Amino acid sequence: MNLDDQDLLEEETEDFVDVSDQGYNTPARFFHWGMAILIFGLLAAGLYMVSMAPGPEKFQLYGLHKSFGLLVLWLVGIRFVWRHVSGVPEPLSTHQGWEKILARGAHIFLYVAMAGLPLSGWLMSSAGEYPVSFFGLPMPALMAKNEFWFGAMKETHEILGFVLIGVIALHGAGAFKHHFLDRDSTLDRMLPNAKRWAIPVLGVMAVIFLVYGALILGEEEGEDSLSETTQITETSDYPTKELAPHEWQIIPAQSRLTITASMSGTPFEGEFKDFDGTIFFNPQDMSLSRVSIVINIASLGTGSQERDQNIGNTEWFDVENFPSAIFESVEFAQGEGNKYVAIGNLTIKGVTLPMTLPFTLEMTQNKKGNAIAKMSGTASINRLDYGVGQGQWENTETIADAVTIGVSVTAVGAP
């Protein structure tokens, strides 16, 4: 230790009983606090994400949880090696026998948890056939699909997580007891030397916040421009073309075409951003009504990058050969009030099958006096009937075969 360091240490710890050693070395302190922050974040994110309603945000958080969890796994490996290469300081001589045993037991468990949590998480995802990636880099599955191990690893992950919270509380309480009650140097020998660390740590934190802030702002701007495009498409801007009698023009920004499917029992939604079609509809005379909708398959987004990358595969939609799905009506029927039924054919991946779409219709007017029709309805199909999801995906345990199609279309008609 050089003289300056000695001065600093004595200055900072003059109230404490033991100033005889330098405590943990700098890498050990970095590992300790860096990983402590990561683990607090993972525990909070883990508990929060399981309670979230299914949706894109939930899947994103799962992805981040897995990436940061794996980071802990790599770091604990390096930390463990470093601990053995560089050694750790002896417990302070002022510590009681029981304190040493308790602290050592806690440290051993903390290491077990730092390795066991990510490993059980990775095994759980592998056994459940869920993808695992490390910040975008796909990780191999550690085992083949196996219901038993999926359940066992999920349970292990959860129990380890809850025990870890208890042990961290005990471990932290011990550190604070030594600091505030015994007033010894236990905590100081793990704490960063504030004066030496302040500038680099603040610098790194500032860079992280700036990058993070820029990313969030970038994302929000992306969303803004999206909502701008939806705002400029007021119903009064339509129709943008000459309409034939009983012809309707779809207003894309106010129309949605979704699918709801389920992955290992958890529903997820996908949306086709790009679809268009021709609509002739006369509520007074159904025989004059016909609809043809063309859906661009590649525009399907399900909120999960990993899932979306596979949509075009031959196993799924084979987008290269079958870029569009098409719904063509054959006839319409009117039910009670504003309820209708469209009977037609749906073609996906070259397979054409009959489909019935019950829907409701609401009629209003835009400022220019054009009729505005809002229709919404849902229909259920079986994806396997269309050959969507072949090979390993024919097994419906991971992705169910029942798919609900949700249609809500706003269209403008002649004045």
Ligand code: HEM
């Ligand atoms: C130190 C690292 C980790 C910590 C502290 C941690 C902690 C947690 C916690 C507290 C939960 C909530 C448990 C519950 O209430 O069900 C959770 C859930 C989960 N974790 Fe981790 N985790 C870590 C690493 C990982 C890794 C590396 C993966 C996968 C590669 C992973 C995958 C999951 C999954 C899929 C869930 C949700 C389980 C469910 O749906 O019930 N975790 N994690």
Ligand code: HEM
């Ligand atoms: C409330 C926050 C925390 C405080 C105040 C704290 C404090 C300390 C202190 C003072 C030591 C040195 C103990 C000694 O010399 O006997 C220590 C060691 C240790 N802490 Fe923490 N800690 C905290 C959070 C964590 C977390 C979240 C983890 C990991 C899950 C962790 C893992 C460890 C390990 C494994 C050691 C042993 C040192 C080693 O061998 O690398 N700590 N901690």
